[in-house]
Amino acid sequence: MFVDVHCHVDLYPDFNKVVTQADKNGVAAIIAVSMDLESMGTITKISNHYSGFVFPSLGLHPDACSRTSEINLTKAVKLIKNNAKNLVAIGEIGLDHHFVKIKELYPWQQRIFREMLRTSQDLNLPVILHTKGAERLIFKILDDYKPRDVLIHWYTGPKDLIDIGIKKGYYFSITPAVTYSKNVQYLVKKVGVDYLMTESDGPVEYNRIRGEPKDCKIIVKKIAEIKGYSEGKVEEVLFENAVSFFKLDLNI
Template sequence: MKFIDAHIHLCDPEYSEIIEKIIEDAKNNNVIALVSNSMDYKTSLKSLELAKKYNGLVFAALGVHPWGIETLPQNEIEATIELISNLNQEDRKYVVAIGEIGLDITYTKKKGVKELQYEVFNKMLKLAEKLSLPVIIHSRGTSQEVAEVLTSYNLKKVLFHWFSRPISLLSKLIERGYYITEGPPVLYSKGIRENVKKVPIEHLLTETDGPVRFSGPFKGRLTTPAFIPLVVEEIAKLKKMNVEDAACQILKNFENFFGIKIS
């Protein structure tokens, strides 16, 4: 069986000293593709570097995350847009999406941050539209707003990473052809388990969002791609499928979504 991790932060400082171990963990567990999601300019450069270094295993998603957007140096957003717009033909091959981008007002009540997040999110979506790249979306507490913003764009490949709620929005997203990713919470979160039951398997991808830490059977453990087989096993149970079929379909979804052939 082969597995995929469509959303991991390989450039996170928590992984910097152990990146070789993380890559080995992926290989040892038959995780054959990882999408390194970025947070800002620096991590976008780093994701690109990792995709080159681990060619064929790591793929890069470049962009600016909504968290801490107000603390970024003034020219950073423009620098990231320029980086992505001006990728040469060679570098472009390693970039499979714009991400992680989105909206999140959970952690800040500061004035002007919401407006700034909308502004940057719109810039990122415009860029994805221009370059015909898929988008990987962070929508914590904002999935309705994100779904609304997306109606202004002609984007076919949209991935709601760690989609949580409201479950009532799910059918609308699927109707539009969007995908969702779920990860380790599949084993212990009631809401996430309900999402997995509801989403057609053809629109589902797997992720770790590492190094984010998890609860349930993962409590106290370093998050690595080694968690993915357990996630797929649980998805298969919830979908009443055999695990080989589930793994195979998720791999196919990955290829369809990112437009690359890995198997």
């Protein structure tokens, strides 16, 4: 069985079909991550509809900082706390200094990020991190907080920070990009299977093919190839990693 630990379920126009395909391919759970205040509300509704299969992780993505006011930040924290008993994580949160080019927004990004980290501490929930282009700063900021656990999604570098992440006990989720990305393959080589998970980041496209939860099977196959382990062993370990990390109560 598989768990897709990072999926933007609200962005699929045909999510019912996505769920059907996921179920046919052995996916037992999907972690639905939010990006902004609006998607937080949508994901809450979707996860309620697919209770026991889709699990909500609410947070403010750094890309949403330009459309997040101080009032919206307050509303987001309140929404998170009001739904705390149903949440499995805070995310997708972090910093982005790669796709977000307006440097004047970086302090506001950090303000939002720190508020999300404080909220995760208050609720004793793990965090799902977006680190693109701001990896060193994020690792430094994390030292100021104590989230229950840390999952870094789709990490591609710098390579020297991987060892620091390993020492700190951070988890890393692997996308279908592992089938072609040398950076992702390097990460898989470095990190023990006990700290890896699978994610689609759907509906992001990989080689012009839409990512979906069903792709977790492909990811496990490639990880097994890189590690020299059996697919069955990798599937079992990564599944247990996700269930333990998110404390999932599955309908299986």
